[in-house]
Amino acid sequence: MKKKLLGLMLLSGLFAFSVAASDGVSLRQKAQQAVEAGNYEEAYQTYQELSSQCDSIYQQIYGEEIEDLRATYRIDELELQNKEYANRLLSYFIGIVLFLSAAFLVCFFFFRRQNKQLTISRKKLEEAKILAEESVKNKSLFLSNMSHEVRTPLNALAGFSSILSMDGIDDDTIRECDDIIRLNSDLLLKLINDVVDISCIDLEHMQFHLASCDAVALCKYVVQTMEKIKHTQADILFRSDLDSLMIDTDSSRLQQVLINLIVNASKFTKQGQITLSLEQKGDEAHFAVTDTGCGIAPELHSRLFGRFEKLDEKAQGTGLGLSICRLIIKRLGGDICIDPSYTDGARFVFTHPLGERSEA
The missing domain is CATH 3.30.565.10 (Histidine kinase-like ATPase, C-terminal domain)
Known part of the structure; x- marks a missing residue:
């Protein structure tokens, strides 16, 4: 019995720090008084009651701590889930940003290239337009110049040739007409040679005889x-x-x-x-x-x-x-x-x- 009592006393001493209620203190004092009086049976029962009360208090405290731990665990679990969700959202956001940035760069360089090609095409078109206008201008100038230049020697050839066919003209007139005809023939030949030269001298395959x-x-x-x-x-x-x-x-x-x-x-x-x-x-x-x-x-x-x-x-x-x-x-x-x-x-x-x- 004493051994059991000593064990109960030790157990009560271990859990005494958690017993804060006034009735718990009273039971402990009552049990000590019974021990001092030699009434061990009463002391045993008192300590047993005190132990039951300590067990109840401990179970209550332990349950509250367990609930606190469970709540803390749930909070940590929720925080971890929130962090994972936030990380997932951040990953999605970064991926979307990178995708949009890549798409923007691709579109930027594509449209830049297209704009460059369009600029080049416009430039070529403008150059072709200028060349076409220059060609039309040169053609008009050529026809205008040639019609004027060819008409003059042809008129002289026709006019002075008709004079040579007339009867009764003297030798001086014949020589003068002959000189004028020869001069205008040379002029007309030069005009034709100029046209031939300008038409063929641009050809790359034309070889000069050096x-x-x-x-x-x-x-x-x-x-x-x-x-x-x-x-x-x-x-x-x-x-x-x-x-x-x-x-x-x-x-x-x-x-x-x-x-x-x-x-x-x-x-x-x-x-x-x-x-x-x-x-x-x-x-x-x-x-x-x-x-x-x-x-x-x-x-x-x-x-x-x-x-x-x-x-x-x-x-x-x-x-x-x-x-x-x-x-x-x-x-x-x-x-x-x-x-x-x-x-x-x-x-x-x-x-x-x-x-x-x-x-x-």
Whole structure:
């Protein structure tokens, strides 16, 4: 019994800290008094009652703690679920943002590319439109120039040919008519040659026949020929410090350029001088045709080498001469321009490589 009592006392001591009610304290005191009085049976029953009360209190406290733990667990579980849901939402949001960003970038670059292609297409269309307008303009200018230029020599040929068929004309009249017919025939042939040249010289497969040529001798020959057939009172001269200058060129094409430049100068130089000059600078030959005529206004320089451009509508020609000269010089590997610093008339300068450097 004492052992049981000691066990109950130990158990009551362990749970005494949790017994806060006043009746629990009273039972413990009553049990101690019974022990002191030697009434162990009463003390046993009192301690047993106190133990039952402690068990009840412990079970109540333990149940409350269990409920608190369960509530805490449920709260933690809900918080964990909320965190998982929030993480899932964040993942979905990030995925949607990345998808929309990728879609935006794809659309941006797609539309940018489409806009670039559209810009290029518009540019090409605009260029094609300009070329078409330029072609129509050139065609109109060509027809206008040719109808005027061809009509003049044809009328002269028809008129003076009819005079030759008349009876009773003297020899002087026949010679005069013959000279006029020959002159207009040459003019008409030149017009046709200009048209043929401008139509075929652009073809990439057209080959120039290059050979070694003495540029000094060629220039002298051109000047002598033009001096004999000139239609101006201006003197046609050749000046050069060189005795000889060998170049690789198409001599007939180079001669054509020189003749075109001199003929063009003679139209606007009724008196004075037309000078063909030649000099060597490095590995290039520099040709120049200088006149003392009326000159060309600076604002018209940019139009000089355009096709069908006639700065003076009263002057004969198709407006193709300078354009043909530039095409030939380009094909031979040189360049041509008007000297803007010369103000006593007009000076056309072009270069020609000494060796073979043709663009043909």
